Amino acid sequence: MRSIPHHLLKKIIEEALIEDIGTGDITTDSIVPEDMRSKAIILSKDDGIIAGLIVAKEVFKYLDADVKFNEKCKDGDSIRRGDIILEIYGNTRAILSGERTALNFLQRLSGIATYTRRCVDIVSPYNVKILDTRKTTPLLRILEKYAVKVGGGENHRFALYDMVLIKDNHIKFAGSITEAIKRIRKNLSHIYKIEVEVKNIEELKEALENNVDMVLLDNMDLKIIEECVKIAKGKALIEVSGGISIENLESIAKLGVDFISMGKLTHSVKSLDLSLEIE
The missing domain is CATH 3.90.1170.20 (Quinolinate phosphoribosyl transferase, N-terminal domain)
Structure with a gap:
């Protein structure tokens, strides 16, 4: 924005x-x-x-x-x-x-x-981009995402209509990651990027087997993130989210991820x- x-x-x-x-x-x-x-x-x-x-x-x-x-x-x-x-x-x-x-x-x-500039400065040596989320003030999203850009961050999807993000509840409803992706590809044009939220290495491997564009490593500790990066690097873009703060931001950026998304950029500054x- x-x-x-x-x-x-x-x-x-x-x-x-x-x-x-x-x-x-x-x-x-x-x-x-x-x-x-x-x-x-x-x-x-x-x-x-x-x-x-x-x-x-x-x-x-x-x-x-x-x-x-x-x-x-x-x-x-x-x-x-x-x-x-x-x-x-x-x-x-x-x-x-x-x-x-x-x-x-x-x-x-x-x-x-x-706050965004502070986060961007921390990760700048590691070629990692800071992303916002949809955790914005109702009706003010366009302004708050603009402010993230001003601070040097990047915008994730603006709303539910512009990018596919398969989350845990979607996976539960579909029965599996594979089935959720199958339904997306059946019902949507190929122009939409597909990202899948994964909670562990098994889910990551399943997502990668389905040739997704991005994987979202959700609320993982540093050792698991490091292992996931080794598996996914070069196969899909890697985003990390959940429990991100100024204190652990650099530790995560060092691991070789592509994006770190932070709800704090807009919901609690x-x-x-x-x-x-x-x-």
Whole structure:
């Protein structure tokens, strides 16, 4: 997800502003004159990677079509505590009413990009790619996967419709890995890549016998992963997932896998601390 289609971004922002402003910002509208204009800055209170400037700007544009910006950095840039991220010139009511929604998006996406960059830096010597998952905030997947890309990670499948991933429950229903793959090939075009989640060496061998494109080694310890890599290398791409953390990331990357997927990139990161101040 290298960019965010404008029509989808607009829809997300519209819903977020309806949620936060509703029938009106009764505090701001009671205090600030309707035609007042101001300058505001978004300030970093953390070190990290910025992501989501396009989203924050669109929030203010939605409320004030004449708003102007002076970007002090761009998505993907490293920022330090005390850095000014963005200068905003516009209607004061619009700035104050859009503040929380804009910051919520910007802080969340920057937190994802920051954590992703940290993981990418750890595995970079080993030619391993960091992947995200579908463990995203409902209705915000397109934004969160964009933030992963900004941080240097790669997107796994976007949704259930764009790639086959046969998981343990599918295998239970079909009766075996072989039968699950047989049904996929019967019902879908060959253009779809097939990945199979395996829990042990026996399942790995069965998947490889069926010439799958990728295998997902799920929740395996390091010794089993190492053995699986020896068996699967050159026959299928190898992804590792389950229980991945900053602490064990390098140990796994050293084993020769192709991908490491991490739900933590999107489901439990700490938002970057940013604030908006009227000048």
